[in-house]
Amino acid sequence: MQNIALSISSKIISSYMHSEELHVEAVDGYEIALYSIDKEPIAGEFSGVKFVQGFYEDGEFDYFVDLTPQLHHGVKYLVLKSKNANEQILKLIKNTLFIAIFSVILVVVVGYFLTKMFLKPIQNERIKFDKFIKDSTHELNTPITAILMSIDRLKKENIDEKILSRVQISAKRVQKIYSDLTYLLMDNKSQETKKLNIKSMIESELTLYEDLASKKSLTIEKELEDLFFSIDEVSAQRLFSNLLSNAIKYNKHGGVIEIKLKNGELIISNSGIGIKKELQDKIFDRFYRANDYEGGFGIGLDIVKRVCSRYSIDIKISSKESSKTTIKLKF
Numbered sequence: 001m002q003n004i005a006l007s008i009s010s011k012i013i014s015s016y017m018h019s020e021e022l023h024v025e026a027v028d029g030y031e032i033a034l035y036s037i038d039k040e041p042i043a044g045e046f047s048g049v050k051f052v053q054g055f056y057e058d059g060e061f062d063y064f065v066d067l068t069p070q071l072h073h074g075v076k077y078l079v080l081k082s083k084n085a086n087e088q089i090l091k092l093i094k095n096t097l098f099i100a101i102f103s104v105i106l107v108v109v110v111g112y113f114l115t116k117m118f119l120k121p122i123q124n125e126r127i128k129f130d131k132f133i134k135d136s137t138h139e140l141n142t143p144i145t146a147i148l149m150s151i152d153r154l155k156k157e158n159i160d161e162k163i164l165s166r167v168q169i170s171a172k173r174v175q176k177i178y179s180d181l182t183y184l185l186m187d188n189k190s191q192e193t194k195k196l197n198i199k200s201m202i203e204s205e206l207t208l209y210e211d212l213a214s215k216k217s218l219t220i221e222k223e224l225e226d227l228f229f230s231i232d233e234v235s236a237q238r239l240f241s242n243l244l245s246n247a248i249k250y251n252k253h254g255g256v257i258e259i260k261l262k263n264g265e266l267i268i269s270n271s272g273i274g275i276k277k278e279l280q281d282k283i284f285d286r287f288y289r290a291n292d293y294e295g296g297f298g299i300g301l302d303i304v305k306r307v308c309s310r311y312s313i314d315i316k317i318s319s320k321e322s323s324k325t326t327i328k329l330k331f
Contacts, residue, residue: 050065064080179238
């Protein structure tokens with residue numbers, strides 16, 4: 001308003017200097033009134049005008065009074081009145097909101113396409129990796145089966161039992177890795193859930209690890225009672241296989257494994273290397289390994305956690321470094 005008033009005042013002065021008639025052009029959105037030194041209207045008229053330089057309002061309109069004309073053409077006061085100040089403010093707010101919303105949408109859209117563009121190569125590589133793992137696990141099954149069958153035949157021949165034992169243990173390790181990867185990558189939700197005797201499942205898995213336990217001169221102390229629980233057989237095998245495998249793998253040579261199945265609880269303890277307290281919350285994370293004491297991919301306990309979560313089995317671990325580690329399952 002001040003700039004408009006100054007522009008009108010300049011034109012009044014200029015027309016007076018050039019001996020031209022007083023003429024004030026209309027300005028869109030504003031009304032104009034000119035007053036003499038006696039506050040008499042010369043052009044236009046407003047009621048309740050305050051003849052003081054500056055801005056004021058009457059609750060509905062905004063006013064600006066300018067004294068710049070300095071009596072040129074007899075004009076002392078130039079009063080500028082807004083016709084629709086509220087509408088202009090509302091329009092300004094709407095324009096500001098529109099620009100803000102448009103900017104946000106533009107940023108979101110651009111961000112979305114940029115994200116897709118940058119993530120697409122990563123997604124393609126992940127798909128390739130998943131396919132590679134699935135193909136690899138499938139291809140592993142054939143040589144594993146062939147090795148195990150060959151061992152059974154070789155046992156009938158006059159061959160050193162130690163060599164056969166080493167081959168058999170190695171084949172079983174590869175077979176376990178294959179089974180774990182298959183369980184992680186394949187959809188096991190379609191497996192039939194049925195009541196299984198947990199005691200029988202544990203005893204069955206123990207027979208698969210006798211050679212490995214014997215190689216480390218481990219003593220297995222067990223106290224098992226019948227316990228029936230609804231679970232699919234594949235998940236049960238992976239659950240107990242990984243628990244027993246870890247109890248053997250992370251045990252010391254000549255150590256002890258205690259297995260107790262009683263009152264709806266399974267407790268497996270080993271006299272091994274133990275786990276630091278600050279690391280115990282992380283051992284169930286996939287690919288995490290608390291130490292390099294034995295080989296592995298860090299997927300065994302992740303599978304254990306998945307099975308327990310799926311079948312609402314409570315799992316707890318307690319361990320002391322260089323001492324006993326105990327895992328307790330409550331069915």
